[in-house]
Each structure stands twice: as C-alpha cells, then as structure tokens.
Amino acid sequence: METTRKPVEFQREQFTFSGTGEVYSFTTLQQAPEGFEEQAPYVLALVKLDEGPMVTAQLTDLDGPVAIGDRVEMVTRKLTTEGRRGVIVYGYKFRKILPRA
Amino acid sequence: MRDVAVIGIGQTPVGEHWTSGLRQLAADAIHDALNDAGLKQIDALYVGNAFGAAFSNQTHLGALVADYAGLGGPEAYTIEAADASGAAALRTGYLAVASGAVETALVVGVEKSTDTVGEARTLARNTSLDADYEAAHGATQTALAAMLMRRYLHEYGLELSAFEGFSINAHANGARSRYAMFRNTLKPGGFARAPMISDPVNLFDSAPDADGAAAVILTTFERAVDLVPQPVRITGSAVATDALALQDRANLLYLGAANRSAHKAYAQAGITPDAVNLFELHDEYTVIAALSLEAAGFAARGEGWKLAQEGALALNGRLPISTFGGLKARGNPAGATGVYQAVEACLQLREQAGDNQVPGAKIALIQNLGGLGGTAITHVLQI
Numbered sequence: 001m002e003t004t005r006k007p008v009e010f011q012r013e014q015f016t017f018s019g020t021g022e023v024y025s026f027t028t029l030q031q032a033p034e035g036f037e038e039q040a041p042y043v044l045a046l047v048k049l050d051e052g053p054m055v056t057a058q059l060t061d062l063d064g065p066v067a068i069g070d071r072v073e074m075v076t077r078k079l080t081t082e083g084r085r086g087v088i089v090y091g092y093k094f095r096k097i098l099p100r101a
Numbered sequence: 102m103r104d105v106a107v108i109g110i111g112q113t114p115v116g117e118h119w120t121s122g123l124r125q126l127a128a129d130a131i132h133d134a135l136n137d138a139g140l141k142q143i144d145a146l147y148v149g150n151a152f153g154a155a156f157s158n159q160t161h162l163g164a165l166v167a168d169y170a171g172l173g174g175p176e177a178y179t180i181e182a183a184d185a186s187g188a189a190a191l192r193t194g195y196l197a198v199a200s201g202a203v204e205t206a207l208v209v210g211v212e213k214s215t216d217t218v219g220e221a222r223t224l225a226r227n228t229s230l231d232a233d234y235e236a237a238h239g240a241t242q243t244a245l246a247a248m249l250m251r252r253y254l255h256e257y258g259l260e261l262s263a264f265e266g267f268s269i270n271a272h273a274n275g276a277r278s279r280y281a282m283f284r285n286t287l288k289p290g291g292f293a294r295a296p297m298i299s300d301p302v303n304l305f306d307s308a309p310d311a312d313g314a315a316a317v318i319l320t321t322f323e324r325a326v327d328l329v330p331q332p333v334r335i336t337g338s339a340v341a342t343d344a345l346a347l348q349d350r351a352n353l354l355y356l357g358a359a360n361r362s363a364h365k366a367y368a369q370a371g372i373t374p375d376a377v378n379l380f381e382l383h384d385e386y387t388v389i390a391a392l393s394l395e396a397a398g399f400a401a402r403g404e405g406w407k408l409a410q411e412g413a414l415a416l417n418g419r420l421p422i423s424t425f426g427g428l429k430a431r432g433n434p435a436g437a438t439g440v441y442q443a444v445e446a447c448l449q450l451r452e453q454a455g456d457n458q459v460p461g462a463k464i465a466l467i468q469n470l471g472g473l474g475g476t477a478i479t480h481v482l483q484i
Contacts, residue, residue, distance in 0.1 A: 024353075025255070027247035027299045029239065034224035036239040044244050046252075046348060054348040056235050056245075068255050079237060091237065 019074035020097065021049040026059065026066050035080045047072055047094050061095040071097040102199040106325035106332035107482070109138025109318035110444045115282045115432035117215050118312040123150075123157055124169040127211040130314035131170045134207065138318045138329060145203045146177035149190030149210035151436035153179070155225035157216040166209065176203070183229035184385065185471030186210065187315070187439025188478035194319045195338045195480075204320060210440030211314040222310065226435075229472055231346035243386070245347050245473055247302040250388035253354055254301065257403045261301050264387035265292035266409030268305050268429055271384060274416065275426025277456040282311050282432030308385045311432030315440035317447070331451045337366030337481030345475040354403075356389075358477035359396035359468060366466075367398075370481040374398040378462040379449055380420055381442040383470040384427040393468060394422075397479075421459045424449060439469030439478065450484040 024046040032040035043059040043066060059066060060077055072094040079091040111133025113126055121129070127148070135141065148162045159165070163177030182189040187210030194206035217225050227236040235245065254261065268287055275281035287305060295305035325332035341361035344350050350357070367373060374397060382397070384390035391405030399420055400408055413419045425431050425445045428438060446465035448454045465482045 025248035025252040027244050027251065027302070028297075029241065029244050029299045031223060031241070031243065031298050032220065032239065033227050033236070033241055034220040037220045039239065042239060044238065044240055044248070046248050046353075054353075056240055056346070056348050057238050068251070079239070089237070093238075 017049050017051055021047045021072060023066060023068055023070040023072060024048040024054060025068060045094065058093045059095065060093040073097050103201060104322035105195050105198045105319055105335045106322040107317050107335065107443065107447050108320055108325045108329045108332055109134040109140065110316070110447045111137060112280055112315040112441060112444045113313050114280045115311045115313040115434055115441070118213070119215060121312070123153060123159055123162065123211055123213045124165055126213065126312060126314035127166040127209050128170040130211070130316040131166070131207060131209055134316035134318050140205070140318065143172060143205045143207040143318065144175055145194070145197055146172060146175050146207045146209065147190040147193045148177065148179045149187035149208065149436045149440055150179050150212060151181060151183050151186040151229065152212060152214070152225055155228050156222070157213050162211070166211070172207070181436070182476045182478070183471035184383070184433070184435050185439055185469045185476040185478050186436035187441070188467070188469035188480065189340070189439070189476070191317065191439060191443055191480065192338055192340055192478055195335055198319050198321060204324070206319045207316060208319065208440060209314060209316040210434070210437035212434040212436045213312050214310040214434065215312050226310070234346050234348065241299065242472065243302055243307055244299045246307070246386040246388060247299040249347070249353060249473065250301050250386065253388050253391070256354060259406065261293045263406045264306065264391065264409065265289065266414070267384060267387040267390045268292055270409065270414050271423045271427040271429035274424055274457055275430025278425045278431065281426040281430050282309060283426065283430045302386055306387050308428035308433040311434045313432065313434035313437050313441065315437050315444045317440060317443050331484065333447045333450050334483045335480055336483050337370035337479065339365035339369065340476065340478045341365065342476050343474055345472060347473060354392065356392045356396040356474040356477065359393055359470065359474050362477040362479040363397040363466070363468060366479040366481050370483070372464065372481065376464055377420065377466045379424055379446070379459045379465050380422045381424065381427070381445055381465065381467040382422055383468055384423055384429050385433055385470070389470065389473065390422070393470070397466065397468065416457065416459055424454065424457050424459055442467040442469060443480065443482070446482045450482060
C-alpha cells in the first residue's frame, strides 16, 4: 500500500563496549532458581558500564567484600548447565579490576 | 463510556491450600461474589493469573474456570501481566462494561503457588523477569528488589531499620484478618535480625508466595443502584508500563509507570492524592512500598520510608495502607493479588471491614505492580 507517512524509526545500532564499569548495586543470593542452586550463595550486580548503560551480571573471582562503586571488568564464564548432560551456557560475568602492583 | 460499579465481592483465605487446585479456588471466590451480588448469571469472565503455566502446568483458565464454576459458557479468557495480572483482569472487566460491550462482567484472580516448591518455584517465578538479560544470569525478583533496596539505602544514607515500619504495620493489620496468611505480629527491632534471602532483603521484608482467589462482579452504575444496597464506583482506571528489565530504566529509584498510572487514575476520578482515604499498594518488598508512596504523590523522592516511621500508615493514620495485611502479611497470590486489593477496598468503603475498618473511608486507591514496576495498574474506588 502506498503511503506518504514517514515510517517509524526503529534502528538498533551495533556497538562494542569497552567491558569496564562500576558496581551500581549488588546482592548475595541465598535462594537460587533451579539451574543455579549449586552456585549459591553467589553475588549478582547491576554494573554501570563506562559508556552509560547498565547490565545485570554475576560478580566472579571474588576474594573479599564488594562495595558500590567498585571498578569491574567483563570476563566470559560458565553461567549454568542445562541438566546433568546438557549444554553448558557461557556468558558474561564481571570481576574486580585490581590496582596495579 | 459508561460509569462502572462493583456489585459483588468474594475471596478465599490466602495461604497454602494443599487440598484445593486452581479451579476450586477460583470457583469458591466466584460463588462468594455471586452470592454477595445476588446474581446467578454473568455475561463474561476475565481470569487474572500469572503463573498457571509455570506453577500448575495449566493454561486456558477461561474455559476451565467458567465450566467448573457452572457459569453456562460465557465469554472467558485469561489476562496476564505478571503480578499485576489481577488488576489487568479488573481493568479488562472495567473496559468491557464501560464500553457497552458487556452488561455484567465477572473478574477472578487466582494463583496456586504451592503446586511447585523450592528452586522449581523460584525458576517458575523467574518467567516474569527478562529471560535473556536477568534470569539467564541467575537473577530473581527478590535479588533485583534487593539491589534496588541497597541503592536506596546508599543514596539516601539510611539503615535497614528505616523500612521496619512497613512490615510491622502489615503484620499488625494481617493479625486482625481471617483471610491473611500471616496473623503474627512483628516486634520492633526484629526486622534487621531476620534471616537474609538476598541481602539486604530478609524474611521479614519480602511477601510470601501464596495460594488464593478473589472475585469481583462489575456492571454499570445505573444498573448497580437497583441491584445492591452499596455499589462501589470505579472512578479511575489506568495502566502504564516501564522497561521490563530494571537495568533499562532511566532512573532505577523511581517507579515511572506507577507514577503515570496513578496520576492518570487521579485525573479520571477528578481527585488529588490528598483526597485518598486508604491505599492498597504493592508491598511485595518494603522498598517497593516506599517507592510506590513516592510515585503516587504521597512522599517526595527518597522520603517514602519516613511515612512508615510516623504511624501515618496505620488503620487510624493519615494514609492507611495494607489494611488487611498487604502482600507482606495477607500474602501474595501473584495473579490474584490485584483482585484481593479491589475486594479489600470494597469492604472498607462498604464499612464491612470489621477489625480492619478505616473509619469513614470514602475513596480508596489500589495499585498492583507487575515485576518491580514494569507494569503498574491503578484504580480509584469510591462510595
């Protein structure tokens, strides 16, 4: 059908983030959903990326307390396994950026 | 649009109904409501249910419930909007009657949470999160609420005890209601020592999953005055949405959809927040109660928690909330919760609330949230 109206813009742009940001907030889950129960307790965070957007991800490689504002970087880790013989699901987690020695 | 009124209400006690399934709970509430209205026939049934598929392996509740309740084959189907499913069904019934398409609408909210337990229930409940960006990373609704609460405490420089008043108030009111799941009172000081679920959200902070069903019958106000002695008018009805995932909100500490739906409902009803005599809000977590008070215009940003400190929220306070225990003590039967709120508001306005009565209540505000405010549905009820 011919139309003179402008189409609604819906364009998502591909963008590569630096993978670094800071902890906006976090929690330690004691009650995990099925598929994550073997990992509990684990730390989940809202990470504010340096470019602005926020992502929800686990914090990993922790050997001390976490605080709001901690600098973190993205790493690839196993998220869960789909059953005993199932597919291993990989995804992003974040770890603290340690000050250089 | 025609004026709409509630002419019948019904509810089952909220709790763990190990001996009743979805259909029985729904039918019990429906028969209560039909008896209350003195009706045998309705024209349409709208079922609010959030987790039938995930908890109970059951969809297609319109036909199931209409048949089991003996309604004679009316128009019937399910409305789903996570924990706001009950209010979404109420909104659908309201629209059907207001538009002139339906004369008498029956709205039932029903949930059977105890059909699953433990980690399986947590997984089932996670179907209402963002599957790719939240649930896939091990998030739960409680964990997301906990991150909101930690940030709220951080931004406004508060201790956890700032939220204690919400749970004490909810349990004080739940203790007076035979429909409430929890009828114990909470002692001041116990809140901060309760076992952690997802810090800082603890056992005394979050609402319990529950079974239950509640029903309301709607018709035009014009017909209602001839049918029942105390029709309750629905003078405002509004829905708004926000980003589903918390991470995608412009401001995480502000419930934008709750704000927009409340103010749309106020405008339709021609009222301002100070006219409201009681507020049934979505206190699934205490931080959500605080944020709901802020969004609906009862407190400035960052100050919703203060109302819980001053006794303002008690049955005899300036703005009673959770008058039958709220989600925290009445319990949270997910897709039924929004209809429970409507039933409770009607009991208050009809002065049938017994030990839970808010003196002289004329205008009630009810607000049901899906997720942590991804959906917000607000109604104004008046007598």
